[in-house]
Amino acid sequence: MDLKVYLKEKIALVDAALEQYLPKEEERPQSLHKAMRYSIFAGGKRVRPVLMLAACEAVGGQIDKAMPAACAMEMIHTYSLIHDDLPAMDDDDFRRGRPTNHKVFGEAIAILAGDGLLTEAFKLMSDPRFAAGIDPAARLGVIHEIATCAGTYGMVGGQVVDMESEGKPDMDLPTVQYIHAHKTGALIKASVVAGALLGGADDKQLAAIRRYGEAAGLAFQIADDILDIEGTTEEIGKDAGSDEARGKATYPAVMGLAAAKQEAQAMMDEAMLALEPLGAAAEPLRAIARYIVERKN
Amino acid sequence: MDLKVYLKEKIALVDAALEQYLPKEEERPQSLHKAMRYSIFAGGKRVRPVLMLAACEAVGGQIDKAMPAACAMEMIHTYSLIHDDLPAMDDDDFRRGRPTNHKVFGEAIAILAGDGLLTEAFKLMSDPRFAAGIDPAARLGVIHEIATCAGTYGMVGGQVVDMESEGKPDMDLPTVQYIHAHKTGALIKASVVAGALLGGADDKQLAAIRRYGEAAGLAFQIADDILDIEGTTEEIGKDAGSDEARGKATYPAVMGLAAAKQEAQAMMDEAMLALEPLGAAAEPLRAIARYIVERKN
Numbered sequence: 001m002d003l004k005v006y007l008k009e010k011i012a013l014v015d016a017a018l019e020q021y022l023p024k025e026e027e028r029p030q031s032l033h034k035a036m037r038y039s040i041f042a043g044g045k046r047v048r049p050v051l052m053l054a055a056c057e058a059v060g061g062q063i064d065k066a067m068p069a070a071c072a073m074e075m076i077h078t079y080s081l082i083h084d085d086l087p088a089m090d091d092d093d094f095r096r097g098r099p100t101n102h103k104v105f106g107e108a109i110a111i112l113a114g115d116g117l118l119t120e121a122f123k124l125m126s127d128p129r130f131a132a133g134i135d136p137a138a139r140l141g142v143i144h145e146i147a148t149c150a151g152t153y154g155m156v157g158g159q160v161v162d163m164e165s166e167g168k169p170d171m172d173l174p175t176v177q178y179i180h181a182h183k184t185g186a187l188i189k190a191s192v193v194a195g196a197l198l199g200g201a202d203d204k205q206l207a208a209i210r211r212y213g214e215a216a217g218l219a220f221q222i223a224d225d226i227l228d229i230e231g232t233t234e235e236i237g238k239d240a241g242s243d244e245a246r247g248k249a250t251y252p253a254v255m256g257l258a259a260a261k262q263e264a265q266a267m268m269d270e271a272m273l274a275l276e277p278l279g280a281a282a283e284p285l286r287a288i289a290r291y292i293v294e295r296k297n
Numbered sequence: 298m299d300l301k302v303y304l305k306e307k308i309a310l311v312d313a314a315l316e317q318y319l320p321k322e323e324e325r326p327q328s329l330h331k332a333m334r335y336s337i338f339a340g341g342k343r344v345r346p347v348l349m350l351a352a353c354e355a356v357g358g359q360i361d362k363a364m365p366a367a368c369a370m371e372m373i374h375t376y377s378l379i380h381d382d383l384p385a386m387d388d389d390d391f392r393r394g395r396p397t398n399h400k401v402f403g404e405a406i407a408i409l410a411g412d413g414l415l416t417e418a419f420k421l422m423s424d425p426r427f428a429a430g431i432d433p434a435a436r437l438g439v440i441h442e443i444a445t446c447a448g449t450y451g452m453v454g455g456q457v458v459d460m461e462s463e464g465k466p467d468m469d470l471p472t473v474q475y476i477h478a479h480k481t482g483a484l485i486k487a488s489v490v491a492g493a494l495l496g497g498a499d500d501k502q503l504a505a506i507r508r509y510g511e512a513a514g515l516a517f518q519i520a521d522d523i524l525d526i527e528g529t530t531e532e533i534g535k536d537a538g539s540d541e542a543r544g545k546a547t548y549p550a551v552m553g554l555a556a557a558k559q560e561a562q563a564m565m566d567e568a569m570l571a572l573e574p575l576g577a578a579a580e581p582l583r584a585i586a587r588y589i590v591e592r593k594n
Contacts, residue, residue, distance in 0.1 A: 023449050028475070029457040032449055083412060088404035107385035111408065112457055115380060116449040118412065122419045123444035126437045136433035140423045143440060147420035152320050152329055152413040160326040160409055178325070 003287040007050060010063075014049045015041075017067045018074060021124055023116075035105040035113035036120075039078050043096045047220075047292070048073045048187060052195035054284040055209050058275070061199020068130045069142050069194050072121035076150050077187060079117035082110050084159065122147070134198060142194040149190035158182025167247035176249045184224070185217030192216075192285070204277060211274035212282075216289045219267035222260055223293045225250035229257060268293050300584040304347060307360075311346045312338075314364050315371060318421055320413075332402040332410035333417075336375050340393045344517070344589070345370045345484055349492035351581040352506050355572070358496020365427045366439050366491050369418035373447050374484060376414035379407050381456065419444070431495060439491040446487035455479025464544035473546045481521070482514030489513075489582070501574060508571035509579075513586045516564035519557055520590045522547035526554060565590050 018040055023033040049070035056066040085092040085100040086107060092100050102110035124130075125143050148154060162179045165171060192213040196206050228243045229252055243250050251260035271289045275282040315337055320330040346367035353363040382389040382397040383404060389397050399407035421427075422440050445451060459476045462468060489510040493503050525540045526549055540547050548557035568586045572579040 029449070029454050029461070031461065032454065032457045036449070079412075083408055086408065088408060108460055109457065111380055111383065111385060112453055115376075115411070115415065116453045118415055119444050119448035119453060123441060123448055126441035126444060128438070128441065131434075131437070136437055137428075140428070140433055140436055141425070144420060144423035144425065147416055147423060151416035151420055152326070152333070156409055156413045156416060157326050157329060160329045160406065163405055164326070164328065 001283050001287055003284075003291055006284055006287070007291075010050045010053055011046045013063070013067070014046045014053075014070060014074065018071050021068065021071050021120075022075075023120070031105065031109055032112055032116055035101055035109045036117055038104060039082050039101050039113065040074065040117070042098055044074065044078065046074060047288075048077050048191040051188065051213075051216075051285070051288060052191040052198075054288060055192035055195030055213075056199035058209065058278050058282040058285050059196045059199040059201040059205045060281060061195075061201075065134055066195050066198040068124045068127060069146070069198060070191075072124045073146065073187065073191050073194070075117040075121040075124070076146065076155075079114040079121075080150075080155055080159070082114040082117070086110060089159075089163065118150075135200075138197050138200075142197050145193050145197070146187075146190045149186035154182055154186035154190075155184075158184070158186065162249060165249040168249075171247075171249050171254055173254050176251060176254050179249050180218055180221040180251070181214075184221040185214065188217030188220055189213035208274050208277050212271045212285060212289075215267045215270035215274060216285075216292065219264050219271060219289065220292045222251045222264040222267065223295065225252050226257065226260055226264065227295070264293050298580050298584055300581075300588055303581055303584070304588075307347045307350055308343045310360070310364070311343045311350075311367060311371065315368050318365065318368050318417075319372075320417070328402065328406055329409055329413055332398055332406045333414055335401060336379050336398050336410065337371065337414070339375075339395055341371065341375065343371060344585075345374050345488040348485065348510075348513075348582070348585060349488040349495075351585060352489035352492030352510075353496035355506065355575050355579040355582050356493045356496040356498035356502045357578060358492070358498075362431055363492050363495040365421045365424060366443070366495060367488075369421045370443065370484065370488050370491070372414040372418040372421070373443070373452075376411040376418075377447075377452055377456070379411040379414070383407060386456075386460065415447075435494050435497075439494050442490050442494070443484075443487045446483035451479055451483035451487075452481075455481070455483065459546060462546040465546075468544075468546050468551055470551050473548060473551050476546050477515055477518040477548070478511075481518040482511065485514030485517055486510035505571050505574050509568045509582060509586075512564045512568035512571060513582075513589065516561050516568060516586065517589045519548045519561040519564065520592065522549050523554065523557055523561065524592070561590050 022037055022040060025034050025037060027033055052066050052070040052073055053063045056063050081095060082101045084090050085095055086102055093103055094100060101113060158179050162183055165175055192209050196209040201209065225243065251263060268289055272286060275285055319334055319337060322331050322334060324330055349363050349367040349370055350360045353360050378392060379398045381387050382392055383399055390400055391397060398410060419440065455476050459480055462472055489506050493506040548560060565586055569583060572582055
């Protein structure tokens with residue numbers, strides 16, 4: 001398969017759906033909706049929604065059933081970036097080469113734009129307009145999976161431990177593993193699990209997808225850590241080497257660059273193995289995992 | 298009925314359920330869970346959860362069916378207070394006579410505690426452990442109603458317009474109405490609508506409850522505006538007269554104190570009228586509405 005073509009097609013579908021689902025800029029309060037759209041349409045790679053659609057297809061489902069949840073996932077990812085960038089958190093002025101939300105709209109609106117995106121995500125996943133042909137119990141399962149992985153036992157928890165570990169001299173592997181599994185891995189896993197649930201997966205398929213999600217999620221974050229060291233500022237759209245400068249908890253920091261690369265590869269192998277029972281339908285999920293680990297930005 | 302006894306009993310049930318549902322302090326990340334619990338157990342009056350339970354009973358439902366959503370509503374209300382108090386927003390040092398969340402735990406944890414509470418709320422409402430005996434479609438309806446009323450077309454939207462109106466000389470009644478209906482009214486309405494849905498309300502009952510919620514929500518906020526003028530700092534647990542000092546958009550500010558009192562009364566009359574079809578089962582809802590408008594703190 002041609003991943004470039006696949007991604008381009010799926011990203012276009014996701015972007016069109018986001019355009020449709022998000023509050024319009026002309027609707028009140030305009031400043032808020034403008035700020036929400038600014039960060040949603042800031043050149044994100046749509047990794048999570050595309051993974052959700054690919055997982056839905058991998059179990060034989062129709063992607064339109066997963067589209068609202070896929071866009072909800074992108075809203076949750078985007079809210080987390082807006083809040084992470086705030087002065088009280090990572091204090092970042094740029095993201096993907098553009099000024100961060102609070103630099104453009106001010107801190108108060110940035111906080112509320114994040115709150116708004118998070119809330120709209122759950123509104124979208126429970127919207128009765130998109131209920132046709134989906135088991136209500138599966139929709140509730142998706143909401144529960146995503147809320148679990150986005151909350152204090154998932155992404156928010158990971159962000160707290162990440163923040164509290166920053167600059168500490170005694171950083172250890174279990175802490176880095178906790179941070180990566182929670183801060184990034186959880187939403188990756190939730191994306192594919194949600195896609196499988198909405199695609200009508202049976203228990204065996206769901207277990208395979210879950211195992212894939214856990215391994216790919218970790219591979220994704222280790223690759224990100226490596227990119228921060230090896231990429232240029234132009235390639236990654238933020239200051240290269242910023243993790244090290246901040247004393248961030250990363251895989252290369254605790255195990256060295258070579259071992260981190262090995263670990264990323266091992267996780268990718270694990271992800272590939274998990275997909276075996278799904279056969280050819282899982283080809284996009286395989287290609288995405290490879291792309292994630294080999295990407296340059 | 299004795300409202301004091303009713304409230305005491307219901308608040309105790311809500312507090313016990315919150316204690317059970319919230320992440321434990323000893324669970325990782327401890328700082329986050331401590332911060333979430335600090336604000337949840339900060340002496341809130343539990344108006345929204347009690348309203349949800351009362352609405353559930355008013356349509357003949359069992360309150361245990363509504364308890365997870367009632368606690369979720371309190372988490373959403375609490376997250377909104379934590380974020381509203383932040384330096385970038387209202388910059389409040391005290392709430393209910395205690396230091397605000399960010400004064401105790403720092404801004405970063407306060408932002409994340411709010412994010413965590415909002416996310417946990419949706420996790421709780423979709424938790425399969427509390428699915429027994431409730432139509433999954435009704436659970437989805439509750440999540441959608443609450444997300445709608447908490448998001449950019451509800452509370453978050455109201456907060457933005459409130460913030461942007463602050464100190465403006467040309468404050469008008471439609472703007473104040475928008476702010477009140479969205480910032481406070483929406484969650485009050487969502488509370489009773491959710492209670493009715495989880496109590497198995499029919500269409501007629503649901504319409505009555507919705508109408509009650511809209512009127513009572515507005516009455517609640519006007520009463521709050523009046524209290525800010527007439528209450529003492531001791532009674533209301535924050536600086537009396539702070540709305541006026543900040544040039545906040547309030548009913549007394551745009552129509553005068555006497556007219557605002559009349560409006561609160563008119564809204565209460567409307568709320569009472571709406572409840573007529575529900576008979577004696579709605580007595581707690583009536584008593585709560587009266588209490589809301591006549592309360593001194």
